[in-house]
Amino acid sequence: MAGVLNSNENPMENQPLTPLIDVGANLNSPVQFLSYLWQFLFLGGLVGAIYLMNRYWFIRRFLAEHGVLAFLMVSICCLVIVTPLFSYLGLLIPLNQHEFTLIPSADHNPFEITNYHFMAIVLAISTPVILAFERQQQQLNLSKIESxxxxxxxxxxxxxxxxxxxxxxxxxxxxxxxxxxxxxxxxxxxxxxxxxxxxxxxxxxxxxxxxxxxxxxxxxxxxxxxxxxxxxxxxxxxxxxxxxxxxxxxxxxxxxxxxxxxxxxxxxxxxxxxxxxxxxxxxxxxxxxxxxxxxxxxxxxxNTNTNTNTNTNTNTNTNTNTNTNTNTNTSINANVACENIAKSNGAExxxxxxxxxxxxxxxxxxxxxxxxxxxxxxxxxxxxxxxxxxxxxxxxxxxxxxxx
Incomplete structure (x- = not known):
């Protein structure tokens, strides 16, 4: 848009403009082009501010924490208060010092109904887009946590x-x-x-x-x-x-x-x-x-584990007392020890x-x-x-x- 305005002489007074960009005219007057550019960026920043307020304040603070009713109430309050404020800020740029302005109402009245319509449209379009992104981000975070x-x-x-x-x-x-x-x-x-x-x-x-x-x-x-x-x-x-x-x-x-x-x-x-x-x-x-x-x-x-262990222990003790079959006794005692340890560990x-x-x-x-x-x-x-x-x-x- 800055290039289109810079391609026309007295663009705000000669409406409507032809949507063409004269490269030569823009190269010959770069200062004028930059002047138009920052003014459009300022107006775009006002629209971006509406989006950011809707995402980080209205949706995350009110809709997420307090529900739909709180979200609707704060959105209406914003519509009533912020619309004329932003319209007034938009009228301060040099381009809007003419009879035709670049705010939605195209005049110098910040309370004109068209400005409210524009604000409502921005909120209506941005809300489902923001909700879709928020849901996607939430699912991604949950997936990372689960992973x-x-x-x-x-x-x-x-x-x-x-x-x-x-x-x-x-x-x-x-x-x-x-x-x-x-x-x-x-x-x-x-x-x-x-x-x-x-x-x-x-x-x-x-x-x-x-x-x-x-x-x-x-x-x-x-x-x-x-x-x-x-x-x-x-x-x-x-x-x-x-x-x-x-x-x-x-x-x-x-x-x-x-x-x-x-x-x-x-x-x-x-x-x-x-x-x-x-x-x-x-x-x-x-x-x-x-x-x-x-x-x-x-x-x-x-059914026989208990009896087997009891008999084995008895035999082992008897054999030990009589000092016979030493090798057999040691082997039996080792097996019993292993079984007892395995049993105590295995029980749990x-x-x-x-x-x-x-x-x-x-x-x-x-x-x-x-x-x-x-x-x-x-x-x-x-x-x-x-x-x-x-x-x-x-x-x-x-x-x-x-x-x-």
Whole structure:
């Protein structure tokens, strides 16, 4: 508009103007152009002030805190008071010193009804626009808060795995130490390797699937040390051949699979053949990871645990008093100690591992996982399926930025 006015001689007296911009005229009189420009900016600032008052005062202070009635009342008061005030301010600029003015009424009367109409239109148009932006901003803030909350919870769940695993492993190590087993040094070394992964890699947001598989292999190697000859263990790993290694570089949150494997060893009992059976199968192909764990369990274990422990303690005390079968007594005493510790810990924490896993999966793969556990005769089967490419986009983006 400043360019249009500067392209016409006496623009306020020669109305209406031709909406053309004469570049030559504007270049020849830059001072006049700048004079018109600041006056239009001043008028635009008055309209902008109406918008800002509506957004930060009327809507945020009155509509949000006191409701629609308060918003309408303050808007009407503004319409009555601010309209003539802003119209008067608009009349002070040099362009409005002529008969024709640039305020909505086009005259010198700040109380003219047209000025009120213009103010009402500005409020009516800006209000829904402001409300739409406010709602969008509110939803964005809530989304950030929820994302931060989920990420914090996820970090806490991940940190809980460390002591949960450590307690169970130390119980086994304690039993072997009491029995003065030759396997104790090997178990300490295996435990050291596992803890190294847990402490360093376990704190990362994601690791390669191949790394997680190696961790499970080390864990099972540690468990093998304490397994008896009556336990039949079968394990099948992915990436055994070159064709299946394409998914080995896919990523997965660390320590996500250990709970299922750990429970297979923890609760494995003797089946009908008087043998404990543990079958573990892990596959990873086409961005889909499937972990299947199967173990036998003793159906009568619940009813006989108390009697078994009592009899074992009695036998142990008797044998100790008579100083016979020292090696057997030590082994029995170690097993009893391990069972008692596991029982005392398990009474309160039995479900911690799986509850932790289920919650982590719901946060990390809300639409990309299935976890199924079922009993078939004296076999307990657990199947976990994860679609690796469906890691929660919100969580993943925050993990990448290390936002906690």
């Amino acid at each position: 931060s909350k989920r990420l914090t919870e996820l970090k806490l769940l991940q940190q809980q795995i460390n002591p949960h695993f450590l307690f169970n492993t130390l119980n086994n190590l304690y039993a072997l130490t009491l029995a003065k087993s030759e396997k104790s040094p090997d178990m300490v070394m295996q435990l050291s390797n596992l803890l190294r992964y847990t402490v360093y890699e376990g704190q990362n947001d994601t690791v390669k699937v191949e790394q997680e598989v190696e961790y499970l292999k080390d864990f099972i190697a540690l468990q093998k040390i304490r397994l008896s000859d009556e336990t039949l263990l079968s394990v099948q790993w992915p990436f055994e051949n070159q064709d299946s290694k394409s998914d080995s570089q896919s990523v997965i949150p660390p320590l996500l699979l250990i709970n299922i494997v750990e429970n297979a060893f923890k609760y494995a009992g003797k089946g009908a053949s008087n043998k404990s059976i543990i079958n573990i199968k892990l596959s990873c192909d086409n961005k889909k990871l499937v972990l299947f764990c199967e173990n036998t369990f003793d159906l009568t274990n619940t 924490n039995t479900g911690v591992g799986l509850e932790n896993l289920e919650r982590r999966l719901s946060l990390l793969y809300p639409k990309g996982h299935t976890l199924k556990s079922e009993q078939k005769y004296n076999l307990w089967q657990t199947t976990l399926t994860i679609e690796l490419d469906k890691l929660n986009a919100t969580i993943e983006s925050n993990l990448d930025r290390d936002v906690v």
